[in-house]
Amino acid sequence: MPMETTPRRAIIIGASYAGLVAAAGLKCHGWQVRIVEKSYERSRSGGGVVVQRRMLEYLENHGVGFPGVASIPARTRQIYRPDGAVLRMPETAAAYTSWDVLLQELETVVGPEWIERGVAMTDIPDWGALGTVEFTDGTTDTADVVIAADGIGSLSRRLLLPGISPEYAGYVAWRGMIDESDLTSATVDAFCDTLSSFQGERTTILLYEVPGEDGSLEKGRRRINWVWYENMPAGPRLSALMTDSAGYEHRTTVARNKLTPVTRSYMEKLAAEELSAPFAEVVLQTPEPFLQKIEDLTIPRLVFGRVVLIGDAASLVRPHIGSGTAKAVDDAIHLATALSEPCDEDLSCLAAWEHTRLNDHYGLADYAKAIARRLKLGTDAAG
Ligand SMILES: Cc1cc2nc3c(=O)[nH]c(=O)nc-3n(C[C@H](O)[C@H](O)[C@H](O)COP(=O)(O)OP(=O)(O)OC[C@H]3O[C@@H](n4cnc5c(N)ncnc54)[C@H](O)[C@@H]3O)c2cc1C
CATH class of the missing domain: 3.50.50.60 (FAD/NAD(P)-binding domain)
Structure with missing residues (x-):
C-alpha cells in the first residue's frame, strides 16, 4: 500500500x-x-503587459488549464522620427495584454477562493x-x-x-491607457497591431494595443497602452510631481486619479512640445494618466x-x-x-x-x- x-x-x-x-x-x-x-480589491494600477509564453507553457505542461489570455500581437515595430519619417520593421517578439485582464485570468487559474483579501x-x-x-x-x-x-x-x-x-534612477515614466474609441480613426489606424515609439529631445515614448477592459480584441474596442519616459533629477520638482491632489508625496507611484491639476498641465505642455501628432493625441486624450519613478x-x-x-x-x-x-x-x-x-x-x-x-x-x-x-x-x- x-x-x-x-x-x-x-x-x-x-x-x-x-x-x-x-x-x-x-x-x-x-x-x-x-x-x-x-488589498481588498484586485489592483487596477497597471497598464499593458507582455504575455509570458513560458508561464502558459509551464502551467499547461503541468496540467493546469489556463482559460486563455486575451492578447494582441504586435506584428510591426514602428519608430517615428522627429523629422516625420517612420521606420517600419517586422516584430516577432510579443503579444500584449493588460494588467487587469491577466490578473483576473491568473486568479481564475489559482482559484479566487484561495486568496484571502x-x-x-x-x-x-x-x-x-x-x-x-x-x-x-x-x-x-x-x-x-x-x-x-x-x-x-x-x-x-x-x-x-x-x-x-x-534607488531612484533619475527618470520618471508617465503612463496611461486609453480606449481606441476615444481616439481619431487616423490615430487608431496608425497604431493598429504595432509596437510604436518616438524619441524626442528630452523624452521617449512607447505604445502598443491591449484588449479592451471587457477583453475585447476587435479594432476600435481595444485600448492603447503608453509609457513615456522623462529625465527628472531628484529634488523639489520631482517631489511636487509625486505629490497627489490630497497633498501626500508618494514614494513610487502617483495613481490614476491622483495627479494634481498642476502636474496634469505640466504633462500636457510637455506632450504638446515634445511629441509627434499621433503620440500627443494619445497622451492628451488619456482620461487618467499616472506617474511612476523608475528605481533600481x-x-x-x-x-x-x-x-x-x-x-x-x-x-x-x-x-x-x-x-x-x-x-x-x-x-x-x-x-x-x-x-x-x-x-x-x-x-x-x-x-x-x-x-x-x-x-x-x-x-x-x-x-x-x-x-x-x-x-x-x-x-x-x-x-
Ligand atoms: C503601479 C504599478 C504598475 C505596474 N504596471 C505594470 C504593467 O503595466 N506592466 C508590467 O509589466 N509591469 C508593471 N509593473 C511592474 C510589476 O508590478 C512587476 O514587475 C512584476 O509584475 C512583479 O509583480 P509582483 O507580484 O512581484 O509585485 P506587485 O505586482 O507589486 O504585487 C505585490 C502584491 O503584494 C501585496 N502586498 C504588499 N505588501 C503586503 C503585505 N504586507 N501583506 C500582504 N500583501 C501584501 C500588494 O498589495 C500586491 O498585490 C507595475 C508596477 C507598479 C508598482
Whole structure:
C-alpha cells in the first residue's frame, strides 16, 4: 500500500503576478497554499503587459488549464522620427495584454477562493528561520515555506534586509491607457497591431494595443497602452510631481486619479512640445494618466531560513526590456520546480535556485540599464 504523505504547505504574501504564478506552480506539485493579500480589491494600477509564453507553457505542461489570455500581437515595430519619417520593421517578439485582464485570468487559474483579501503580513519573526509570519489581526501562521511576493515596497525585504531600499534612477515614466474609441480613426489606424515609439529631445515614448477592459480584441474596442519616459533629477520638482491632489508625496507611484491639476498641465505642455501628432493625441486624450519613478534594486540573498523573496520584492529591473513580469514569472516557476524536489530541513534544495535567479536578476538589471543609457535616460546616462 502506498504511504500517505502530508502535503507540504506554503504561505504566499501578495496575490499579484509573482505570488499567483508561484501559487499555481506549487499547486501543480501538490502543495497546499495559503495566499494573503493586503488589498481588498484586485489592483487596477497597471497598464499593458507582455504575455509570458513560458508561464502558459509551464502551467499547461503541468496540467493546469489556463482559460486563455486575451492578447494582441504586435506584428510591426514602428519608430517615428522627429523629422516625420517612420521606420517600419517586422516584430516577432510579443503579444500584449493588460494588467487587469491577466490578473483576473491568473486568479481564475489559482482559484479566487484561495486568496484571502484584506490580510496583511506585519512581521517575520526569527529572520524567517521557523517559517512563521504575523498578520494585521495579531494571528500567526507557520508553513514549510513562506514566499514573499509583496512587491516593490516589500515589508518582507525591509524586515530581512534592513538598510537596503530601491534607488531612484533619475527618470520618471508617465503612463496611461486609453480606449481606441476615444481616439481619431487616423490615430487608431496608425497604431493598429504595432509596437510604436518616438524619441524626442528630452523624452521617449512607447505604445502598443491591449484588449479592451471587457477583453475585447476587435479594432476600435481595444485600448492603447503608453509609457513615456522623462529625465527628472531628484529634488523639489520631482517631489511636487509625486505629490497627489490630497497633498501626500508618494514614494513610487502617483495613481490614476491622483495627479494634481498642476502636474496634469505640466504633462500636457510637455506632450504638446515634445511629441509627434499621433503620440500627443494619445497622451492628451488619456482620461487618467499616472506617474511612476523608475528605481533600481538588487539584493545579495533571496532565501532567509524558510522565507524566499521573489518578483519585485527581490529585485527591480527597469521596464525597457519588458522583464519585470518575465522575471517574476521565472522566479516563481523555477521556485515551484525547485520545491517539487524532496528537500531537507535547511531547504538546501533552494541553493541552486537562489544562485541562478540572482545571476539572472543582476544580468537583467545591467542589460536594462544599458538600454536606458542608449535612450539617454537616467543619471548614469548623463555626460
Ligand atoms: C503601479 C504599478 C504598475 C505596474 N504596471 C505594470 C504593467 O503595466 N506592466 C508590467 O509589466 N509591469 C508593471 N509593473 C511592474 C510589476 O508590478 C512587476 O514587475 C512584476 O509584475 C512583479 O509583480 P509582483 O507580484 O512581484 O509585485 P506587485 O505586482 O507589486 O504585487 C505585490 C502584491 O503584494 C501585496 N502586498 C504588499 N505588501 C503586503 C503585505 N504586507 N501583506 C500582504 N500583501 C501584501 C500588494 O498589495 C500586491 O498585490 C507595475 C508596477 C507598479 C508598482
